[in-house]
Amino acid sequence: MKRLFEFIIKNNTxxxxxxxxxxxxxxxxxxxxxxxxxxxxxxxxxxxxxxxxFRRAIIKRNIALNNSIKEVMNxxxxxxxxxxxxxxxxxRDFARFKYLPVLDTHKxxxxxxxxxxxxxxxxxxxxxxAGGKGERLLPLTKDTPKPLLPIGEKSILEILISSLAHKxxxxxxxxxxxxxxxxxxxxGDGRRFDVNIHYIEEKQRLxxxxxxxxxxxxxxxxIVVMNGDILTSVNxxxxxxYHNSYQSYATMCVKTQATYIPYGVIGIxxxxxxxxxxxxxxxxxxxxxxxxxxNPHCLDFxxxxxxxxxxxxxxxxxxxxxxxxxxxxHDYWIDIGRFSDYEKAKIDFxxxxxDIFNSTVLAINEVxxxx
Numbered sequence: 029m030k031r032l033f034e035f036i037i038k039n040n041t042x043x044x045x046x047x048x049x050x051x052x053x054x055x056x057x058x059x060x061x062x063x064x065x066x067x068x069x070x071x072x073x074x075x076x077x078x079x080x081x082f083r084r085a086i087i088k089r090n091i092a093l094n095n096s097i098k099e100v101m102n103x104x105x106x107x108x109x110x111x112x113x114x115x116x117x118x119x120r121d122f123a124r125f126k127y128l129p130v131l132d133t134h135k136x137x138x139x140x141x142x143x144x145x146x147x148x149x150x151x152x153x154x155x156x157x158a159g160g161k162g163e164r165l166l167p168l169t170k171d172t173p174k175p176l177l178p179i180g181e182k183s184i185l186e187i188l189i190s191s192l193a194h195k196x197x198x199x200x201x202x203x204x205x206x207x208x209x210x211x212x213x214x215x216g217d218g219r220r221f222d223v224n225i226h227y228i229e230e231k232q233r234l235x236x237x238x239x240x241x242x243x244x245x246x247x248x249x250x251i252v253v254m255n256g257d258i259l260t261s262v263n264x265x266x267x268x269x270y271h272n273s274y275q276s277y278a279t280m281c282v283k284t285q286a287t288y289i290p291y292g293v294i295g296i297x298x299x300x301x302x303x304x305x306x307x308x309x310x311x312x313x314x315x316x317x318x319x320x321x322x323n324p325h326c327l328d329f330x331x332x333x334x335x336x337x338x339x340x341x342x343x344x345x346x347x348x349x350x351x352x353x354x355x356x357x358h359d360y361w362i363d364i365g366r367f368s369d370y371e372k373a374k375i376d377f378x379x380x381x382x383d384i385f386n387s388t389v390l391a392i393n394e395v396x397x398x399x
Contacts, residue, residue: 036065036137039074043100044093047082054358062358063127065137066101072135075101076127079358080266107131110138147196151249152268154197155228156188157236158256159205164365173207175256176214177370180377184364185215185256193221195264197252203239205230236318238336240327247324253338255318259373261360262319270355271321277350278326280342281319283357287311317357 034053037046046064054062066075077097085091085100107129130139162174169177175185182190185202192200200223204211208229218225228239236255250271252264262281271279288310295304320338329344330336345352364370 032137032139035063035140036067037077037097039066039068039096039098039101041066041097042094043082043085043091043097046077046097047093050077050079050082051358065129065140066097067137073105073107073129073131073137074098075103076105076129077101105129109133147194149198150196150265152197152252153199153201153243153245153247153249154192154252154254154264155201155203155240155243156185156254156256157203157239158185158211159203159208159230159233159239160257161206162257165367165370168370171207173204173211174364176210177364179259179373183214184259184373185211186221187259188254188256189215189218189221189223189225192264193223197264198223199226200224201226201228201243202256203228203230203234203242205233233335234333235335235337235340237330237338237341238334240322241330241332243327247327250321250323253320253322255363257364258318259360259362259364259376260317260319260357262357263359267319267355268321271353274353275351276321276353277323278342278345279321279353279355281317281357282314282354283317283361285313285315287313314354314356317361318363319357321355 162169
């Protein structure tokens with residue numbers, strides 16, 4: 029349940045303070061709500077701020093993080109007044125904004141809603157790697173491929189495909205090997221998702237990159253590749269735009285992972301003298317999130333008919349000194365590799381319904397009814 033005051037900040041808040049609040053809200057609300065509303069000294073709304081604004085501030089504009097949020101906030105926000113109807117005519121103007129604040133006659137915020145998004149068709153093809161055995165989830169995966177394990181009423185793979193379809197990605201390739209027939213039987217040709225499903229059938233296990241060599245269709249745009257055992261609310265449009273704007277050869281999505289050591293860590297020198305003491309330190313790392321954007325020429329570096337993982341491809345691209353970038357995910361993301369992960373994903377889905385994965389959205393008339 030969202031509480032309005034959590035999302036409102038004053039215009040004298042610093043950029044770094046706003047970012048930390050966004051990060052806290054992302055964890056608390058599983059990234060369902062990721063925008064702050066900025067008000068002036070009279071509590072009147074004057075702008076919004078989200079992770080995209082933060083990236084733009086530090087990468088594009090090189091603004092100091094202790095500066096005021098006023099310097100980087102989005103002033104081109106849209107809103108409606110209390111009691112105002114959202115019509116079909118003005119819906120298109122609102123649709124490119126993720127959140128719609130509701131203001132009273134004094135321009136003070138009294139509520140906000142997530143705006144339904146109608147995505148235009150995307151030219152990028154998406155490849156979902158669904159050929160693994162899922163051995164860490166045995167016996168659940170003895171007769172069921174891991175991507176078909178249920179999360180609520182849908183399987184992991186159905187949620188992924190529904191999410192991609194909602195975002196406008198219409199050509200989806202599924203790489204299959206283990207219990208391949210069950211995936212084909214369950215998913216079909218994609219008509220029920222309003223997408224085109226193509227199957228890449230691995231005769232032998234080819235790894236998380238090897239099966240890309242079996243795509244024989246012409247590729248003119250960067251392709252999105254993702255593991256078939258992850259659930260995420262990441263905005264793939266943002267990832268592709270990031271990839272293109274930095275003219276990357278390949279982009280890997282990464283997620284921050286903290287490693288906590290529950291003991292005092294002692295540093296000693298060659299003479300066994302104690303030189304440092306760290307009490308229960310926590311180390312931050314970036315981990316591979318299993319989502320990639322690749323230029324078509326990346327496939328030239330994948331060998332024919334052999335096992336080849338995505339990390340092996342990136343190692344090869346690094347040796348070739350090609351431009352590779354990391355896209356840091358601040359959105360909901362979970363890798364369903366262990367029993368604890370699977371249970372957490374089911375709980376997240378139950379608590380937040382399918383909104384957490386962006387696989388369904390409110391219809392326009394439902395927003396009108398709520399307002």
